[in-house]
Amino acid sequence: MNTIFLIKNVEVYAPQPLGKQDIVLAGGKIIAIGQQFNTGSSDLPLTVIDGSGSIAVPGFVDSLVHFIGGGGEGGFATRTPEMQLTDATLGGVTTAIGVLGTDATTRTLTNLLAKAHALQTEGITTYCHTGSYQVPCRTLTGSITDDLILIDKFIGVGEIAISDHRSSQPTTDEIRKVASAAKVGGILSGKGGTVSVHMGAGERILQPIYDAVAGTELSLKQFYPTHMNRNRAVFEAGLEFAGQGGVIDFTTSTTAYDLEHGEVAAAAALAEALQAGINPLQLTLSSDGNASLPIYSDNGDLLGLQVGQVSTLFQSARDAILSHKVSISDAICAITHSPAAVLGLQQKGRLAAGLDADLVLLNRDDLAINQVFAMGKQLVLNGKATVKGMFER
DSSP states (O other): OOOOOEEEEEEEEESSSEEEEEEEEEEEEEEEEESSSTTTTTSEEEEEEEEEEEEEOOOEEEEETTTOOOBTTTTTGGGGGOOOOHHHTTTTTEEEEOOOOSSHHHHOOOHHHHHHHHHHTTTTEEEEOOSSSSSSOOOOSSSSHHHHHOTTTTEEEEEESSSSSTSSOOHHHHHHHHHHHHHHHHHHHHHOOOEEEEEEEEEEEEEEEEEETTSSOGGGGGGEOOOSSHHHHHHHHHHHHHHHHOOOEOOOOOOHHHHHHTTHHHHHHHHHHHHTTTGGGEEEEEBTTTTTTEEEEEEEEEEEEEEEETHEEEEEHHHHHHHOOHHHHHHHHTTHHHHHHHHTTTTTTOOOOBBBBEEEEETTTTEEEEEEEETTEEEEETESSSSOOOOOO
């Protein structure tokens, strides 16, 4: 029988501030949020947690993770490793979306799907996108629409690369067909059907998306461009895109080289976008976890390579709060409610009765992660993993 958790007297950000509340978790769901709940005389297995000095926030939603690794831009030896369960849980991530990247030959959708099922069995909620950088898209059934309708874990398509020297340079018509297929698949399956877009540093930036939408029934809101803090020009183009109703994503994994050469740190990008008046629900952070982070010279030569870390997701949100004066609710929204909303994950990203029991307890004094619950199960306690993946030491 699953344990019932009663968290007493905790400051709740749902992500909107709700003040001091009690929270009941049972059967994988949030049963109630209120005040002065008592334990009664039930014989059910109940664990009472003193939430004094803690902040309760929704479990984090990481909208871009390379579950099975990525990369290989420097040859076979540079293929990055797979993600492990505690890579996510120790960083407060309870829902993650897996994607393929540059390499859709040695990294496959079947492998991605298997890894997603493995991570879910171990404790977190996972979904995937069909497709990869290249257009025409790699699929399992031969159709984007069919993949979304017939494969439960597929909720969108991507990340499709544009304005990047590694992209397949898709035409306007090809981008339209991808978006149309994803839209129909999403409608018929009750899923988001979003098109995750890998944004490179090319001078056209978002123009391929504007061209694809022009003169059609497609909407900017269906496209979800990531890496929008890649450089100043891309960031400013992203603000304009958000000003027209689109949602933009800032990548939290980075390198010192990229920051020194113009990348806008995700925390700073979030703060500036909010100061510019962009609605918090149009701004998200994602980790690009386990992706390769290649460092290129101006003429495209590979200078080095590092690996993305899922843990940077909350690190950046925390930095936005502590260093850039972003409110707790807005910073947490960017890694919970906002990505869940754009991806169509109605049970995720918020704290409310009836929703999935994904919850993170932060220490009030330093905002460090103390406890993590995923689907009502405690996976982290006192900042240490209580559950590990099958092959983790």
